[in-house]
Amino acid sequence: MVEMTGAKALIYALEKEDVDVVFGLPGGANLPIYDALVDATSLRHILVRHEQSAAHMADGYARIKRKAGVCFATSGPGATNLVTGIATAYADSSPIIAVTGQVQLAMIGKDAFQETDIIGVANPCTKYAFQPRAASEIPETVKKSFYIAESGRPGPVLIDIPKDVQQENADMKFPELIKVRGYNPVVDADLSQIGKAVEILLKAERPIIMAGGGIILSGAFSELQALSELLMIPVVTTFKGKGAFPENHPLAVGPIGMHGHAEANKIILEADCIVAVGARFSDRSVGRFDEFGKGMNIIHMDVDPAEIGKNKSVDVAVIGDVKSSLRTLVKMLPRKIAKKDADNPWLKRRKELIDYYGEALKDYSRELTAKKALRKLREILPANAIATTEVGQCQMWTSLHFDVISPGTFFSSTGLGTMGFGFPASIGAKAARPEVPVVDIAGDGSFNMTENSLAVSVLDNLPVIVFLMNNYMLGMVAQWQRTFYNRRYMGVHQNKCPDYTKIAEAYGAQGIKVQSSQELENAIKSALKADVATVIDIPIDPEEDVYPFVAPGTGLKDMITGA
């Protein structure tokens, strides 16, 4: 027992959880927390220019560090500004702890200045939201928050602390272990279910693995690779699962979905057995729920029981941490498996499809296209570099043309699709792993939303590369207007405004405009050497579309290749 204020207890409890950095912005209702931060010993505070970016930074940090990221905001608008970032983390099962200030207990419900019911607002997009009513509750609340955020299917947790609770003195007890009565995430799967999965797998002639974000969340990279290689099963990923499996691996087929690889969308329809691991059969991945997987055996492995049967009925459900489930599954495979050789019909089909679409899908003839630019980026970037994206065409071009080689080095706002996510998230990723290069593959529309994080990147010495594919257009919307609305454009033109290299320079970062492939190469090399953020402004033709394309409401079989 030791006496201290609620605010001091919060900082101390965070340090006890090995938090080394928080992203935040102060205001009236969290001043006591900021006062306590002055005396923090191992906690670094990074001042953001908008709270939404604080949440995205915590999210990017969490996805790379694979532990909860922390962000601070004040009450009212500070708290509501966090919400987009919290919802983004929720949709992608990313563990963040958002700590908001709240008006004093006695003022709650009185429509006080900068009061908002953030518990109510955040409820649908958090795993849990706490509001400690006494300072003495804070140590246990923090412990529970990390436990809930990081275990099971991870997700954001909000702690809303009234100002007087932050100021209150109390005898504090910091628990080492915690139990939450109504929360018991499953870790080890039912062996009989895994046995059934093995049986189906061994009988399958054309099995395919569909790897989702769950592989990345649980770090089950080597387990996934072991299963794939032992049974020679080709691997497609969801977009969230991009980077769960090395995309240059001889069994990789790439991401499926609305803008998945053509060969991946094709091969999954020809399979007789799908092993979906840590994937949730989202509409963007599988097209139509009723069509997808018809006549195939589906094995679904996931940590969240509620995902079983939510979008798709399955034959075998293996509920548990996918790392542990995969490890057990591999162990349960018979010792001697008739090893499929590389020219069995199914693996030959994989190669055939890749070769066919490699030929059939032509690129535009211009010197700089999204495809050529991204291939160049991949060529120069080291394999361990971390890449993230903004949302829209830039994101889908990345899905198609940027191979993730080292597992777990790629993430994106795949569930909520938050424009403006990539840049602050890349800064968060850089804070988690300062020693590797971090790239935000951006479009102008998205970058424009959170570009003020350049200040954070420069001042806090977190240099990242903004790979800006700039068509001065809300390109994905324009593509849909071109395709489905008879080219009736509305609200998509950015009219050459602003000049992004000047924006970069205004913040003390480096801005480079490129016009040719050689200039692009030089710019990437210069950015990798720079000790400040670099914005590489790459002109992209506004008429350039993303293909292949599975139109919304249609099935993967209806894919338009644009060829």
Place this chain on the structure above:
Amino acid sequence: MTLRPLSAATTATTANGKVRPLYIVSALVENKPGVLFRVTNLFRARNFNIESITVGSTEQADLSRMTITAKSDEKTLDQLVKQLRKLIDVVEVKVLDTGNTVYRELALIKMKADDPTTRMEITNFAAIFRANILDIGKETIIVELTGTPDKIDAFKNLVDHYGITQLARTGVSALPRGVEV
């Protein structure tokens, strides 16, 4: 366990001809502020339609029991239960097997009864249904009726033509019979 619906009489048929029986879901939840909000917010966000929800104290001071009835197909019911289980404040969720469950609802029904014949008739009906007359005035009569939702529906239909001016139903409360395992 096969999930037996409440009763055939209380099923709903959707536009495409699918039958959606009424199920009873019983949940033990933390007895603290905001829990009812979290549960009902979940139903709204996930598009679950429920018929009734009752919340009250239990034998344990720190737990409340929620009894939820919903007309649903099995797939939706399965999701409802799984999503409820995901809530941190929900400690336990069960779909009750109605063959082995006692369940009751209470209704207060106020009717027009401005002449002696009507008052007599309603009083007689109330006796048959083991209902209580709680209030009689010159213009109206209030009946208290406890029973299964079917029984309340039947009484309501019987007295409907007198003119029901106000009606309050509590929703279903339920407990499984015997010793729980």
